[in-house]
Amino acid sequence: MSDLINVPPSDDWQPLLDIANHLFSARRFNDVLYQVVREIAARMEILRCSIVFVDERRETAYVVATHEASEANRIPLDLKKYPEFVQAIETKETVFIPNALQYPPLAPFREELQAISLRSIVVHPLIQDEKVLGNLILRISSARFITPQEIQFSAWIGRLAGSAIRNAHYYEMLIEERNHLERLATIDFLTDTFNHRYFSTRLEEEFNRAIRYNLSLACILLDVDDFKWINDTYGHRNGDMILREVASMIKGTIRKTDFLARYGGEEFVILLPQTDLGGGYQEGERIRRAVREHSYGDLTRAKRVTLSLGVATFPEKTIETADHLIRAADRALYQAKRLGKDRTERFVSTD
Numbered sequence: 001m002s003d004l005i006n007v008p009p010s011d012d013w014q015p016l017l018d019i020a021n022h023l024f025s026a027r028r029f030n031d032v033l034y035q036v037v038r039e040i041a042a043r044m045e046i047l048r049c050s051i052v053f054v055d056e057r058r059e060t061a062y063v064v065a066t067h068e069a070s071e072a073n074r075i076p077l078d079l080k081k082y083p084e085f086v087q088a089i090e091t092k093e094t095v096f097i098p099n100a101l102q103y104p105p106l107a108p109f110r111e112e113l114q115a116i117s118l119r120s121i122v123v124h125p126l127i128q129d130e131k132v133l134g135n136l137i138l139r140i141s142s143a144r145f146i147t148p149q150e151i152q153f154s155a156w157i158g159r160l161a162g163s164a165i166r167n168a169h170y171y172e173m174l175i176e177e178r179n180h181l182e183r184l185a186t187i188d189f190l191t192d193t194f195n196h197r198y199f200s201t202r203l204e205e206e207f208n209r210a211i212r213y214n215l216s217l218a219c220i221l222l223d224v225d226d227f228k229w230i231n232d233t234y235g236h237r238n239g240d241m242i243l244r245e246v247a248s249m250i251k252g253t254i255r256k257t258d259f260l261a262r263y264g265g266e267e268f269v270i271l272l273p274q275t276d277l278g279g280g281y282q283e284g285e286r287i288r289r290a291v292r293e294h295s296y297g298d299l300t301r302a303k304r305v306t307l308s309l310g311v312a313t314f315p316e317k318t319i320e321t322a323d324h325l326i327r328a329a330d331r332a333l334y335q336a337k338r339l340g341k342d343r344t345e346r347f348v349s350t351d
Contacts, residue, residue: 019157029168033065036136036161040154041067047118047141051126051161052077053134054089061085061134088123089132094155095123117142122151124158128166136161188262190240191247199261199269206259206271207322210314218272218280221329222287222309225341227266230305242296242305249290254283269326277346280311284344292342306342308333318349 019039037049050066061082063075079086083105088095097103100118101110119142126133136158140146186198194202203219210217224230224246231239243266250260250268259271270287272280288307296305310332312325319325332347339345 019160029165029172030065032161032164032168034067036157036164037065037067040136040138040157044138044146044150044154045141045144047116047139048137049139050137051134052085052137053126054079054085054132058086058089064134084121084123085135085137088125088135092125092127092132094125094151095121096151097121119144120146122146122154124155126158126162126165128162133162133165191244191262191268193247193251193268194259194261196261196264199259199263199271202259202261203271203322203326206273207314207325210273215274216276216313216315217325218275218277218283218311218313219325219329220270220272220280220284220287220309220311221263221326221333222268222270222284222307223333223337224266225306225308225337226303229303245294245296246291246305246307249294250287253287253290258283269329275313277311277313277316277348280313281344281346284309284311288342288344308336308341309344310334310336310347311344312347316347316349 033051037051040046040049048066048068051064052061053064054061059079061077061079063077077085084095084097084103097106098120100106100113100121103121106113118139120140122138122140124136124138126136136154138146138154186194188195206217209215224243227239227242230242247260247262247268250270254260254270255272257273259273261269263269270283272283275283288309291307292304294305310329312319312328312332314325316328319328328347332345336343336345
């Protein structure tokens, strides 16, 4: 079949140019795969157009796209049952079976092929940087004969697909790397919570959202009591371990919609959307009790790890900005410290 596909279609370049534009505008890997099978199915009268990828050992193929379904779910195929797939993979050339019913390797499946009115099979290798990824497969019904021009046309789409798949793969790698870098910029690595910088951004966003939609927003500022004593007594490595444990306890207590960040040192801050002062206080008490009752091993035999927490909410008559909200929570935290620590205090304006 190599002579048939080594020259471009002579009659009309425009369909290939259109398809190339569609394929190379698709950024996602799966989008490219489905664009290929749908473009062919839209232009040719076929029973099925599908793409399979093969594993490294070339023992199993996986259906990754088919034009009749939006998801193929990587259906596994035993390559021993598909010699035409193996031939295309090993030779890196198109395999054309004009009459599948007379193809000896398919003799055991003749009744099944007749039931679906299958006449011909075309298998194109999908090649990326000299490596065969899998096959582009066309199945043609007994109602018609596929033309050499159609085989040539689909082969060129397969070639385009190899390049488009490579581009999509690189694009997804770049997106993954960008997401990783964005995470690095927002995470406090000691506690695996968000950092102060990202918290400042989210605080403004949540506060503006609360204003716009007339929603309540609670803020809890909390501090590990006597943390300097913990560091001086047990050392900074153990102090860091306690901070990680505290962060883990908080994450296990708050809702998925709540936002936790390390505010600095031994301080953490939590934003609770659509939560009033009473709800914020109850959440603070749940966190305080969870941390107080948690066992930190030998490190806490002499003294429990406890928290002091300050809760403030919007709307409140003296809170007009995001900065006012965090300052109010800080004042409530100071009150909790002043009253003996290991407690939760609410900010209530006296104006």
